[in-house]
Amino acid sequence: MKSRHKKLALIGGAVALVGIIAALVLNALNSNIALYISPTDVAQGKAPQDKLFRIGGLVKEGSIQRQADGVTIRFIVTDSESDIVVDYVGILPDLFMEGKGAVAQGRLLPDGSFKAQEVLAKHDENYMPPEAAKALNDAHVRGVQKQAEQEAAKAAQPKASY
Incomplete structure (x- = not known):
């Protein structure tokens, strides 16, 4: 050679x-x-099926339900536009509470609920994952736009004269 x-x-x-x-x-x-997907995107069917991803937002007030075994928890994560039910078996972080930011990693079940394998809570007053902050901000902007459209439609209606 x-x-x-x-x-x-x-x-x-x-x-x-x-x-x-x-x-x-x-x-x-x-x-x-593990991709981050907002609750609104999950509600619109944009979440991957049978694939691990993260969902985040605020834990809805009054939504935490603990089962009798003390380790099974169900709560709702919201971005103020859509809500997603999250089921988790395990010990939650100490800072996990209603009205505060949380990120859950897991899979979407056929019934529309989210089975979390891991739950993370924000660790101080100023921190929120960038993806969760963006999703909450986007949902807020869409809500403001929707309200402005409703007010414009109401103003455009002819006023009844008596």
């Missing part, structure tokens, strides 16, 4: 090895990625 053929074989083997390593790394990253 000529030295030129040996060099080409060595280069081809190196390229194949780099390709295999890149494929393994990308596969590992893809299986560990």
Whole structure:
């Protein structure tokens, strides 16, 4: 075998090895990625089925229900536009409470509820995950726009004269 053929074989083997390593790394990253999806997006059917993802927002006031076993909890996460029921089995963080921000990681069940594997609570007064803050802000903007449209429609209606 000529030295030129040996060099080409060595280069081809190196390229194949780099390709295999890149494929393994990308596969590992893809299986560990958990996308963030807002409750409104879940309600609109934009959530992946049978795939791990994160949902976040505020824990709705009066929604926390603890089962008799003390470890099974059901609560509602809201972005002020849509609500999603979250079921969780485990111990919640100390800072988890109604009216505060939370992020849950898990899967969407066929009945529309969310089965969480992990629940995170905000850790100080100023922190909220960027995705959750954006979702809450977007929901607020849509609510303000909807209210403005309703007021404009009301103002455009002819006034009844008596």
